[in-house]
Amino acid sequence: MTQSTERTGSRAEPSATLPPRRRPGGRTERTRAQVLDAVRAELAERGYDALTLDTVAARAGVHRATVYRRWRDVGGLLADLCAATADDDWQPEDTGSLEGDLAALNRENLAALTDQPSIAAALLAASFRSEEAARGLRRLWADRYARCEVVVERAVRRGELPPATDARRLLVAATAPLYHEVILLRTPPDPDLDLPGQAARTAALAAAAGAFARPTHPALPG
Numbered sequence: 001m002t003q004s005t006e007r008t009g010s011r012a013e014p015s016a017t018l019p020p021r022r023r024p025g026g027r028t029e030r031t032r033a034q035v036l037d038a039v040r041a042e043l044a045e046r047g048y049d050a051l052t053l054d055t056v057a058a059r060a061g062v063h064r065a066t067v068y069r070r071w072r073d074v075g076g077l078l079a080d081l082c083a084a085t086a087d088d089d090w091q092p093e094d095t096g097s098l099e100g101d102l103a104a105l106n107r108e109n110l111a112a113l114t115d116q117p118s119i120a121a122a123l124l125a126a127s128f129r130s131e132e133a134a135r136g137l138r139r140l141w142a143d144r145y146a147r148c149e150v151v152v153e154r155a156v157r158r159g160e161l162p163p164a165t166d167a168r169r170l171l172v173a174a175t176a177p178l179y180h181e182v183i184l185l186r187t188p189p190d191p192d193l194d195l196p197g198q199a200a201r202t203a204a205l206a207a208a209a210g211a212f213a214r215p216t217h218p219a220l221p222g
């Protein structure tokens with residue numbers, strides 16, 4: 001994490017034998033939280049083109065010099081927003097079945113994509129305009145996919161899936177229909193259709209049939 005150069009007033013030098021103590025929830029983290037909240041609001045309400053360090057500083061109630069020192073540019077703000085999103089204790093729901101777990105995950109994704117305004121959709125759009133945002137979003141997705149591997153591990157232990165199932169391929173197949181319908185086709189959510197449940201069911205059936213099994217290579221003759 002980038003260290004802030006803000007000063008909170010003069011203080012005595014720390015002892016040479018003891019490391020300086022960090023204040024949990026101190027001014028630096030409060031400033032970061034204010035600024036990132038402002039980034040979320042500006043990005044969702046006005047879009048990437050209107051996002052500037054000055055508008056973020058004004059909305060956050062933070063001196064513009066502080067924002068320029070710590071984040072440097074809009075790309076730095078977006079990258080830090082992705083990093084902050086990944087810095088949580090989120091875990092996928094355990095419903096007791098692979099289909100249920102995938103459906104619960106899809107419903108969370110659908111809610112994030114259809115929020116008004118949607119931070120997730122705005123950040124996706126920004127990732128096509130900012131390389132730093134794209135890198136930050138890739139790291140965030142890698143983190144989320146890694147956490148969701150437990151869904152496949154549980155299903156393997158329950159005997160629902162072959163042991164060699166490729167977790168990433170299964171997770172992509174289960175969630176991709178939502179992004180296709182909501183982001184690409186802009187299809188309005190239909191509760192009667194239950195796209196999250198249908199996509200989960202299709203992926204779970206395909207996975208159980210071995211569609212996402214890692215290829216095995218025959219042993220070479222001795």
